[in-house]
Amino acid sequence: MTAQFAAKRLGKELQKINNSLPPGIELVSADNFEEWLLDIRVLDNNPLYRGHTYRLKFKFASSYPIEPPEVVFVKLADRLIPIHPHIYSNGIICLDLLSSQGWSPVQNVESVCMSLQSMLTGNTKDERPPGDEEFVRANRLRPKDIDFFYHDNNV
Amino acid sequence: MIRKFFQFNWKRKAAEATISSSTILPNKRILASAGPESSVVAAAAPPTPVTTASNGMDSEDDFMSAVSSEDDILPDDDSDNDDMSDAEDFDFDDEPDPDLGMHKDISDSKKAPFDISFKVYQPSDIQRQQDELINEVNMILDISKEEAAILLRHFRWNKERLIEDYMDSPSRVLEAAGLSQTTAGPLKREVIPGFVCDICCNEEEGLQSFSIKCGHRYCVNCYSYYLSQKIAEEGEAARIQCPADGCSLIIDARSLEILVAPELKKRYHALLNQTYVEDKETLKWCPAPDCQNAIECPVKKKDLDKVVPTVACLCSHRFCFGCREDDHQPAPCELVKRWLKKCKDDSETANWISANTKECPKCNSTIEKNGGCNHMTCRKCKHEFCWMCMGLWSEHGTSWYNCNRFEEKSGLEARDAQAKSRVSLERYLHYYNRYANHSQSARLDKDIYHKTEKKMVQLQKESGMSWIEVQYLNSASQALQTCRQTLMWTYAFAFYLSRNNLTEIFEENQKDLEMAVEGLSEMFEKPVTELADAKLKVVIMDKTSYCNKRRIILLNDTADNLANG
Numbered sequence: 001m002t003a004q005f006a007a008k009r010l011g012k013e014l015q016k017i018n019n020s021l022p023p024g025i026e027l028v029s030a031d032n033f034e035e036w037l038l039d040i041r042v043l044d045n046n047p048l049y050r051g052h053t054y055r056l057k058f059k060f061a062s063s064y065p066i067e068p069p070e071v072v073f074v075k076l077a078d079r080l081i082p083i084h085p086h087i088y089s090n091g092i093i094c095l096d097l098l099s100s101q102g103w104s105p106v107q108n109v110e111s112v113c114m115s116l117q118s119m120l121t122g123n124t125k126d127e128r129p130p131g132d133e134e135f136v137r138a139n140r141l142r143p144k145d146i147d148f149f150y151h152d153n154n155v
Numbered sequence: 156m157i158r159k160f161f162q163f164n165w166k167r168k169a170a171e172a173t174i175s176s177s178t179i180l181p182n183k184r185i186l187a188s189a190g191p192e193s194s195v196v197a198a199a200a201p202p203t204p205v206t207t208a209s210n211g212m213d214s215e216d217d218f219m220s221a222v223s224s225e226d227d228i229l230p231d232d233d234s235d236n237d238d239m240s241d242a243e244d245f246d247f248d249d250e251p252d253p254d255l256g257m258h259k260d261i262s263d264s265k266k267a268p269f270d271i272s273f274k275v276y277q278p279s280d281i282q283r284q285q286d287e288l289i290n291e292v293n294m295i296l297d298i299s300k301e302e303a304a305i306l307l308r309h310f311r312w313n314k315e316r317l318i319e320d321y322m323d324s325p326s327r328v329l330e331a332a333g334l335s336q337t338t339a340g341p342l343k344r345e346v347i348p349g350f351v352c353d354i355c356c357n358e359e360e361g362l363q364s365f366s367i368k369c370g371h372r373y374c375v376n377c378y379s380y381y382l383s384q385k386i387a388e389e390g391e392a393a394r395i396q397c398p399a400d401g402c403s404l405i406i407d408a409r410s411l412e413i414l415v416a417p418e419l420k421k422r423y424h425a426l427l428n429q430t431y432v433e434d435k436e437t438l439k440w441c442p443a444p445d446c447q448n449a450i451e452c453p454v455k456k457k458d459l460d461k462v463v464p465t466v467a468c469l470c471s472h473r474f475c476f477g478c479r480e481d482d483h484q485p486a487p488c489e490l491v492k493r494w495l496k497k498c499k500d501d502s503e504t505a506n507w508i509s510a511n512t513k514e515c516p517k518c519n520s521t522i523e524k525n526g527g528c529n530h531m532t533c534r535k536c537k538h539e540f541c542w543m544c545m546g547l548w549s550e551h552g553t554s555w556y557n558c559n560r561f562e563e564k565s566g567l568e569a570r571d572a573q574a575k576s577r578v579s580l581e582r583y584l585h586y587y588n589r590y591a592n593h594s595q596s597a598r599l600d601k602d603i604y605h606k607t608e609k610k611m612v613q614l615q616k617e618s619g620m621s622w623i624e625v626q627y628l629n630s631a632s633q634a635l636q637t638c639r640q641t642l643m644w645t646y647a648f649a650f651y652l653s654r655n656n657l658t659e660i661f662e663e664n665q666k667d668l669e670m671a672v673e674g675l676s677e678m679f680e681k682p683v684t685e686l687a688d689a690k691l692k693v694v695i696m697d698k699t700s701y702c703n704k705r706r707i708i709l710l711n712d713t714a715d716n717l718a719n720g
Contacts (some may be wrong), residue, residue: 066354
C-alpha cells in the first residue's frame with residue numbers, strides 16, 4: 001500500500017471538515033497529507049480550560065487510517081499545553097485511542113479532536129501525569145514508540 | 156484427588172472412543188529418555204510424571220501436593236497416551252501408599268531426583284496438537300473449527316474448562332471470547348449496492364466488501380490492509396479484532412484465508428503456533444538460535460525453588476525449563492538470577508572501593524593507601540590527616556607516625572565496618588573466581604571438543620580403530636563440558652548457602668567432582684599417539700564414568716535437600 005491510500009482517505013476527510021466541523025474545533029492548516037494543525041477549545045465552563053484555545057498537530061503515516069495518526073499538543077505564544085493528568089508538559093498525550101491497540105481505522109481527525117475535547121471537559125484535576133518532569137527531560141521517543149500503561153480509562 | 160484423576164482418565168477415554176479417528180497419536184513425539192542426544196541427562200528411566208514428582212518427597216503431604224500439581228496440568232494435556240500408560244505403572248489407592256519409602260528407593264535406582272521428565276515437540280507436533288484439540292471441541296460443542304480455535308485460545312487451551320463453561324452458558328462464553336451467536340451463512344466477499352467503506356471512504360459502484368458476523372462491513376482492500384498491518388507489523392494473530400471501534404469480535408482463520416496474501420497466511424499460522432506455546436504453562440520454546448522445537452515439562456513455576464528443571468532439546472541445547480537460561484543445575488532459578496545480577500552490577504566495584512579505600516575528610520576524594528605511613532597528605536586539597544583515626548595530623552602532636560588515638564570509639568567503629576565489608580567482599584570473590592574459572596574452562600572445553608573430533612579422525616587412521624571404538628573420546632568430552640557447567644553453578648549456589656552440616660557435605664561433593672573433572676581434563680592434553688594406547692583408553696573411560704557419577708551424586712544430593720527445603 002502506498003501513501004495514496006492515506007491521501008485518498010485524508011482528501012475525503014478534508015472535504016468533510018471544510019464543509020462543517022463540530023463547535024470548538026477549527027482547522028488551522030492542512031496543506032499536505034502529512035501534517036495538519038487544528039485548534040480545539042472546551043465548550044463548557046471548566047475553570048481549568050475556560051477561555052483557552054489549544055493547538056493540535058496531527059501527523060499521518062502512509063498507513064493511515066489503518067495505523068493511528070501521531071497527535072500532540074503544540075506550545076506557541078498564545079497556545080499552551082492543557083493541564084491534564086494524561087498530557088505531558090511537552091504535549092505528548094497518553095490516550096488509548098491513539099495507540100495501535102486502541103485505534104480503529106474507523107476513527108478520523110474529527111473524532112480524535114472530539115475525544116480530546118471531552119477528555120479535557122471531563123477533567124477536574126489540575127495536575128500533570130506522575131513523573132512528568134523526568135519523562136519530558138529524558139524522552140527522545142516518538143509518541144507511538146512509547147509504551148504507555150493505560151491504567152485509567154475514566155479520566 | 157486421585158479419584159478425580161481417574162475420573163478424568165475415564166472421561167478422556169470416552170471422548171477418545173467417540174472421535175477415535177481424530178486422535179491419532181503423533182508418531183514423531185520423542186520421549187526424553189528415548190532420544191539419543193538426551194540419554195546423558197535423562198538416565199534410563201521412562202518419563203513418569205507421578206514417580207518423578209514423588210521423588211525426594213518424604214512426607215505424605217509433599218506427596219499429595221505433588222500429585223495434585225500433576226493433576227492440574229493433565230486436563231490441558233493433549234491426548235497422547237504416554238502419560239497415561241506410565242501413570243498406570245504407579246499403584247493408585249485412595250490412600251497414599253504407606254510404603255512410600257520403598258517406592259522412593261525403587262524409583263531412585265531408575266531415575267535421579269534432579270532429572271525431570273519432558274518431551275520435545277517439533278513444529279509439526281505442535282500443529283497437530285492444536286488440530287486435535289480443535290477437532291475435539293468442534294465435535295463436542297458442535298461449533299465450527301474456526302470458532303473452536305478461538306474459544307480454545309481464549310481458554311488458554313484448557314479444554315475441560317472451556318467445555319464446562321460452555322455447557323453452563325454458551326452465550327457468555329462466546330461473547331467473552333469475541334464470538335457472536337448469530338449463525339450467518341458462509342462469509343465471502345460481496346458487492347452491495349450503495350455501500351460506502353468507512354475506512355477509505357470509497358463509494359464506487361461494484362466495490363467488493365467483507366464483514367465478519369458483527370456486520371461491520373469494509374471494502375476488501377481496507378480489510379486486507381488492516382489484517383496485513385496487524386500480522387506483519389504488530390505480530391498479532393490470535394486476537395485480531397474487527398476494525399470497527401469498540402467491536403470486540405475476533406477475526407477467525409477462515410475469514411483471514413479469504414482476505415490476505417499467501418505469505419501472510421504463513422506468518423499468521425506461525426504466530427498462532429507461537430501463542431499456543433506461550434499460552435500453555437507446560438510448553439516452552441527451545442531458546443537455541445534457529446531451533447523451532449518446543450519442550451513440554453510438567454514443572455510448575457511455584458516449584459522452581461525446589462527443582463531445577465534442566466531439559467535437553469533435540470538440537471542438543473541444554474537449558475533450564477524454568478527460566479530458559481543455559482543449564483544451571485544445581486542452583487535454582489531465583490538464585491541464578493540474583494547471582495547473575497550481582498556479577499553484572501558494579502555493586503561489587505563499590506564494595507571493593509569501600510573495603511580498600513577511605514575518603515579524604517576534607518574534600519572527599521577517594522584514596523587508596525598503597526604503602527607508607529599513616530601521615531596522609533591529600534594530593535588534591537593538601538589536607539593532612541591520619542589514616543588510622545582520620546583526624547587532623549596536627550593534633551597528633553609529638554606521637555610521630557604512631558596513632559595513639561586508635562582505641563577511641565569512633566575509630567573502632569570505622570575499623571569494624573571496614574573489616575566486615577572486606578570479609579564479605581573476599582567471600583564473594585572466592586566464589587566468583589571459581590565460578591568464572593569454570594565458565595572460562597567450559598568455553599575452552601568447547602574448543603577441546605572440536606579438537607577431539609579431529610583427534611578421533613586421526614586416531615581412526617593411525618590405530619586402525621573403528622568409528623565406534625573412538626566414541627569414548629566424544630563422550631568424555633561431553634561429560635567434561637556438562638560437569639564444568641554444573642561445577643560453575645555449584646559455586647554460585649554455595650555463595651548463597653548458609654553454613655551447616657549440609658553445606659559441608661555439599662562442599663565435599665563439589666571437591667570430589669572438581670578433582671574428577673580436572674583429572675579428566677588432563678587426559679585431553681595428551682598427544683594422539685598416547686591416546687591410541689589401549690590402557691589409556693580404559694583410564695579415560697573410567698574417568699569419564701567417574702565424573703558422571705560424581706556429578707549425579709552431587710545433583711541427587713542437592714536436589715533432595717532442595718526438595719526438602
